[in-house]
Each structure stands twice: as C-alpha cells, then as structure tokens.
Amino acid sequence: MAMISLVLILLVGGVIAALSERLSSNAPRWVALATIALTLGYLLAVMATMDDLQRLQASTPSDPATWLMHFKSPWIPAFGINLEMALDGISLLMVLLTLFLGAVAVSASWTDVDQHQGFFEANLLWTLAGVLGVFMAVDLLLFFVFWEVMLIPMYFMIAIWGHENRAYAAMKFFIFTQASGLLMLVATLGLVAAHREATGVFSFSYFDLLHTPMSETTAHWLMLGFFIAFVVKLPGFPFHTWLPDAHTQAPTAGSVILAGILLKTGAYGLIRFAVPLFPTAAIEFAPIALFLGVAGILYGAVLAFAQTDFKRLVAYSSVSHMGFILLGVYALNELALQGALMQMIAHGFSTAALFMIAGALQERLHSRDMRQMGGLWQAMPRMGAVAMFFVVASLGLPGLGNFVAEFLVLLGVFQVDRWIAVIAALGLITGAVYSLMLMQRAFHGEPNPRFENLQLNDFGAREMFTMAAMIVALVALGLYPQPILDTTQSSVLGLVEWIAQGVAQ
C-alpha cells in the first residue's frame, strides 16, 4: 500500500499545486517542494519501520518475497491484471534519485517559469508520479500505464513552457515515445499470450512472466520489442534524435527531469524487463547492443563537439553517456551492471546541474548560443566555478561519481570483449574534448562586449544551495560509492545468476 501512496501523494500534490496558484505565484512552488518532501519523508518512514532491510543482502528477481516491498491487489482479475508493485535496491535508488532531482527541478523552475506556475508544477509532480510508478510497477500493464502517465505531463511541459521551437520538439518527443510505448504494449501482450499458451493462465505479473516457456523465435521478437521501446527512451543510437530537440526546447526544469530521470526509465526497463524476461535472447543480442552502445558514445561525443547551442551540447553529451549504460547492461556481468547503475545516478546529477547552468545563462543572456558567450567567469565567478566542477565530473574525473560508473563499465566490458572496451575508452578522450570546449566557449576567453548592457547576476543563495547539494552528492558517489553499490548488489547478483540459470536451462 505504501508504494501506491507514494504515487498518490504526488498526484494529489499536483492538483493542490495547480489550485494554489490563486494564492500567489510562489505558492505552487512551495506546494511542489512540500509534496516532494512529504513523499520522501513517507518513504523514509516506511523504510525505517521495515525490520528486514537485510533483504538487500539476498534478492532474486523471480521471488517477490526477497524484495524489500511487495504489494498486490486485484485490478482486472479476468485478465490477470493486478495493482502489483515491488521495490528492490535498484528501484529504491531510482525512487530516491527521482525525488532528489524532482526537488532540484522545482528549484530550477523558481524564476524560469513565469506563467501558469500552478499548472507547471502540477505537470512536474504528475511526471514524477509516473516515474515513481514506472520504477515500482511489476505488473506489466500497470507499468505501461505509468509509462504513459509520465509522458503526457512532460509533453505539456515542453509544448507550453518550452523555447522558440517548442511545438516541433514536443511533437517529436511525443511521437518517438508513443510509438516505442506502443511497441512495448504489443510485446507485452505477446508475452502474456505466450505465457497463457504455455501455462493456461492469464497473468501480467512480472514474477509469473519471468517463467514463460517460449520458442527462441518468439523470445527474440518480444525481446526486440522491449529493447527498442527502452532504447528509444534511453536514448541509444540511432534512436536518439528526439533528445537534442526535446532537451534544448524544454524549460530548465523539464530538461532536468528529462535528462536526470526520464532517460533512466529506459535504462531501468532494460535491466528490469528486456534482459531478465528473455535471458537467452538477450545474451545472443548482446553484441549488437554493445555495438550500439559504443556507437552512441562516439557519435554523441562528436556531435556534442559540433554544437554551438549550450543545451544541445549537453544533450548530445547525454547520448554519449547513455552509451556507457547500454554497454554496462549488455556486458551482463556484475562489474558492468553496477557501473551502469552508478552511471544512471551520477549522470542524473551532473547533467541536471549542467542544464540548470544552461537555464541560468538563458535567463541572464536570453541566449543559449555559445558564440554569444565567452569570459563569463569574470562576471559570474561562482557560476563559473560550479560549471567547472560539473564539466570535469562529466568528463569522468576520478573522485567523482561518473568516473566510478565509467570505470566499472569498462572493467566489466573488457572481460567480455576487449575491442569494444578499447573503442569505448576513446570516449574518455572525446568526452574531454567537448567538455573543455564548453567551458572555453562559455566561461573562458575575453568577456563578450554585449554583456555590458546586461545585468549579470552571479548564482544566488537558492541556486548555490541546489548546486552544493549535487556537488556533495557527486563527491560522495565518487569517493565512497560503497553504500550505493551495496544497495544494488543483491539485485545485480540475482540478475546475473538468473541469466546464467536461464541459459543453463
């Protein structure tokens, strides 16, 4: 019940935020913050009362009793559809990340969104509700419903509060995600049908569907359906082209949520569904997935370097970083999977922060064009220093979370395929090239003369507080990642064993 409540708090909070706009323009923001804080507080309270956190030490994907939480209540019994949700270490971390970055997004919207604040914050909270549902649903139809719940408010956020080319970007985002969602629905129905054919039972439950005997061909096609749906969301090369437009046109808070959280639902889907539901097919498909991962790393990096728009550059850097996740998932060993999970979290922080900086610059300069920037460090040293931090985080400086992630992925991939690891490692060089270029074009060099007529305020207390939180998080991830690794370890081990068993059968 607790898990449903988490989603409900956010949904109801969204309604209140929408209504509270009548009080003042700031009210929705405070309501949004309070709602996120309440959700987080409730989650922590539930966790605190749980006497068996040690379940983190032993969980198998197929046995809900080994998960931290499990809830099941009938919804459409005729078709075996339930309100079934479950939480393991991976879900827990993703939920925490979502709430953390949700608060960051509210902070980012504080001055950025200046009309219909109520509806904006409502959309933001509803997206978060959908994401939380996605991270916890283990009934595949319920999962699909939440998948749509997070999509539609996001569409509104881009279409209503976006920048100059928002209509195009929002439509592109919608069509890509909707088409891939449809593919997932079809694959889900196919899987349920296969399960019914083999066992005679209708069930949409993850725990039942894991045990679906099916022919190799069926498994291949169904796996491909899930894979494409999630890789579009991730996004992986060559399904990434919606992302630069959506990220660039979205309002700052939207970019933060998109890059920080929504992309992770794709990665989560791969780890939770696309791989364990079809272990043999996933292994056979792995070389292609690894290739797409490497292609994404390099393609994203080259395109990031070619951009002149600050946000577009960061968007392409996400494509590059998501390539590491694809690699990490499909190396299918513990090191690489842990790396992929770490990347999901670390990339969430580093990219969210870079998008906030982009938003702050747009507010001050009314431009994202780096040719209109240069020498901004002088006027805004605090922002410059913060940007420097996140730029080096994003290029994978050891001591910060992104390095732990990328190194573990490379280590895991190297054990599977050395050449893939070697080519992926080139991403470390190309990553440095575009990252430092960003710093140069925006903050270094001679101050651009057009600044003279502009009021360039450095980061204020609210912005510095938000940034400091993310800096601390990345340093903690980089220097002491063990608590995070421990939280996901049993689920990762369970998954690796599950695949080994699936292949053995």
Add this chain to the structure above:
Amino acid sequence: MSNAIGLVPLLPLLSSLLLMIFGARMTRPMITLLGVGSVGAAALATAALAMEFMANPQPIEITLWTWMKVANLTSGVAFYVDGLTLVMMSVITGVGFLIHLFSSEFMHQDASYARYFAYLNMFVCAMLVLVLADNLLLLYLGWEGVGVCSYLLVGFWYTDRANGRAARKAFIVTRIGDTAMALGLLLLFTELGTLDIQSMVGAANAKWQVGDSLPTLACLLLLAGAAGKSAQLPLHTWLPDAMAGPTPVSALIHAATMVTAGVYLIARTHGLFLLSPTAMTTVAIVGIATSLLAAVTALMQSDIKRILAYSTISQIGYMFLALGVGAWTAGIFHLMTHAFFKALLFLGSGAIIHCLHHEHNIFKMGGLRSRMPVTFWSFMIGSAALAALPMTSGFFSKDQILLQAYQQASIGPWLWLAGLLGALLTAVYSFRLVFIVFFGNAKTEPDREIGWAMAIPLTILCALSMVGGYFALPLAQVFPTASADHPAHWVEIVSIGVPLVGLAIAYGLYLGRQLSAPSWTTGVTGQALREFWFSGWGIDRLYDGLLVRPYDRLAALFSSEPVDRFYSAIVDVNQTLHQWLSSTQSGRMRWYIASMVFGLIALLGIAFNIAPGAL
C-alpha cells in the same frame, strides 16, 4: 606518526577547499598563510615521517577506507609508504613549499590570488595521492587530479584565448596517454585480478615468464600513460605550450613534480617492466630519442620559458633512459636533482619575467648579471647542474645514468653515445641562455628588485642544486641492486668531459664570439632546418593535420545530424501523402461523383474477379 600519513595530503586539500569557498572574503595575508602554510605543514609532517622511516625502514601501509568493492575488484583509499614514496613526498612538499612561498610574492598583485592558491594546493594534494597510492586505481585518481589542476593553472589567466587553448591541449594530449594507461589497468586487473601494486607485481611474476607478450602489452600501455604525463615522444607537444601558465606553476607542475609522475609510475611498477625486455628497451629508446629531439629544439628557442620547457622534456628523457636500462635508483636520483635545479631555473626565469615587465624573449634581455645578482647566481648554479658540470648535483645523477646506459646488454654503447650527444647539447643550450640573458649589453632595465619571499626559495634551491648530489636516497630496499661493475675508465672520463666541451662551445658561440655560426646554417636549407627545429620538428603541425583538423571536419560533417534525416524522411513521406490525399477533398461535386463512380466500378471489378459466381 605513521597514522598521520593521511594528514600530509589532507592539509593542502583542506586549505584548497577553504580558499575555494571563502577565498573571496579573505584578506591577502590570510590567503598566504593558508596557501603557503598548509604546504609548509605538509612538508614538516613529511620530514617527521621520513625521520621515523629512517629509524625503522619498513614499508608502511594504511587503509583509510574501502573505495569500491564490486565482484572481485577491491580498491581502497589506501597508502603505501616506502623509500621511493618518501623521496617523492619530500620533493613534492619540500620543493612545493618553496615554490608556494615564491608565488606569494610573484602573484601578489593578481586579482585572483585566492583562486591561484586554491588550485596550487589542490595540485599538491593530488600529487601526494598519486605517489602515496597503494593501488593503481587510486594512483589513477591522483594522476587525473594533477591533470585537471594543471589544466586549471595553465589556463589560469583565462581571458586570453591562447591560454585556454594551451590548457586544453595539455589536458587532452595527456588524456590520450591516460586512456592508454586506463586500458593497461583494465588488462592488468582482468589478467591478475588485483590492482594493488605490490600484490599485482607478485601475481604477475607468478603468472608470467620474462618475455611473455601480455606483460609487454601491459607495460607499453602504462608507458603510453607515462609518456603523456611526462611529455615524452610522441605525446610531448603539450608541455611547451603549457608555459602559458604563471611561472611558479611551470616550476612546480611542469618541471619538478607532475611531469615526473610518469617516471614514478614506471619505477613503481618496475617489477612488471622487468618481465618485459621489449618494453624496457622501448622505454630507453623513447627516453633518449625525446631527449635529443628536445635538446635540439631548446637550442633554437628564444622564449626563456620555452627553452626551459624543452630542457625539461629532454631531462625527463634521461630519466626514461635510466628506467629503460634498469638504472632505477639513478632515474629517481635524477628526478630529485632535476626537481631542484629545474625549479631553481624556472623560479629564476620567473624573477626575470617579474622584474622585466613580463618579457619572455631572451634577445631582449642581456646584462642582467649586475642588476639581478641573486637571479644571476641562481641561473649560474642551475645551469651548471643542468649541464652536469662536475660537482653539481646534476653531475652525479646524470653520470650514473650514462654509465649504466653504457652497460645495457643489447644497445648500451649506442644509448651512451646518444646520451653524450644530449649532454653536449644540454651544456650548449643552458649556457647559451645564461650568456645571452646575463652578459652583454642591457636591453631592458628591470623595474624592481625581488623581495625576500622570492630570494629565499632561490637561495635554498641553489644550495640544494649544489649539494643534492650527496644525498643518499633510501631506495636500496625498493629496487633490485644495480650491477657493481664499472665500465672502462675512458668511458667515465669522456662522460665527465663532454659537458665541459659544451660549455666551451657555448662560450665561443655566444659570449666570446670567437666562433661564428657554421655557414650551412645560414643558407636556404639551413634556414628551413632551423625553422623546422624551432617548431619542434614539425610535430605539432603533423598532429594538426592528422588529428585535430580531421576531427573538426568530422564534427562539421555530422553536425547536421545525418541519423535524423531518416526520421525526417518519414515525416516528409507522410506530409506528401497527406497533401496528395487532401487535394482530393476539393469541394467540387463533379469530382466526388466521378470518383465514386470509378471507385464503384473498381470495387465491382475486384469483387467479380475474386468471386465470379457472386454476381
């Protein structure tokens, strides 16, 4: 005391963080106290540690916390202190402190005084982590950390685009090496199951035979990392440009410490390199080739800092030569003496630049001997040590390298001969610098005197450059002992005599003017050759054409996002179909009736064809 090892890197780290967060609100004396004081305190702690170690020379290991533990990977934030570590720590904190003190005067007028010390302290911390690390992953953290600090400090005066370019070049070129090194780590871990340096070397010796191909591959990958960081062929091009940073930075990072990290890495993993004679020989050849190439280039330069930069590249080449012939102790010995005399020379050049309105061109200097006496003597002593004139510190270390190179089994005498040629060139270019800058007619008048904060470090470094050759390093337990044989006497005598010949040539060419430049250097070919050498053998241009511009072009080619064209094509097809179909909705009744009639006929026709009997 051994429990306080962590304190040594912690002090500069804390100071750096304080300066970053509160620096803007601090007064200059406070900044100086923190920035210089923290490194001074770290030096004292190192001295105490060294004292303890001398009493009981056993390696000390401490684990601060577990960094990451995944599957069979366990990596701690753990330190390992032996004689080699202590030598490095002493150089970093000792020479580092002197350079910090020098900076407090050199940078005093700079608006970003706090930012400067924040970066410089952070660098010291990262460098200490690099040498203290007991595993390669933590070493890599320090390794990348010093790289970022170097980037920040080279581009310290960021408003000049050229500085930004130099900083990026420094970072990216070294990162190419770093990436190879990271691959080496992946290979070593996958093969040996650990990254802990001591156990890794043990495992390697248990698993591999001398001459196996895997240790060679691993060593060559590590060598690539070392070559990047230590500015050796073919990754040396970043160092001359890195001179864009403030001069004390060049002294600390690009002469005394960071650029010797590659030497440290190979020395630290010597147990691995001993498994691969091929890799060892490669190290030696890379070293000597770099050394010669850089020495020739140094001879052509007119910018005082670029001369010293090429000289640094050349001297690190000697250290690589030493490592490659198994003269581990001599290599580290030269690392230390080089840190003394090269820091001295860089700080000396800083003093000149400081007093001469930021003049870098040696041909616009001259006659500074009487006007800047402290700096003059600094340069005399520093250059004498650099040229390895007898009784200076550089003499002892370089002599050992040359003699042990001679004894190398396969190509020893050739290495020795090339090393001698390098020594000759070194003496010529170092005294060319001294004679042009300090003798002759004054061309620019200094506008100020250096104060005590600059004079004291110069004086101490002068003393160290003179007597550093008599230090006994506690390296006996770290490295296998070198062979006790000595080469023939004439080899020793020639090794000692060559630098003196170089000094004489420099005197003749640049001071006494008894010699004139050989005629072939003035013709068309000579001119071209000089330009070629001046540009560092055209390697920058080569990379520009081979890597930089193709990458730019690639990016420009892809910038229109070719993948998206596929999706745009789908959109276009849809739109065309849409227009096509909507054009039939014309509102003209005739068309509608006509199309209905034709449609009916067509349908009937189809139905008749499929089921002829139905009609």
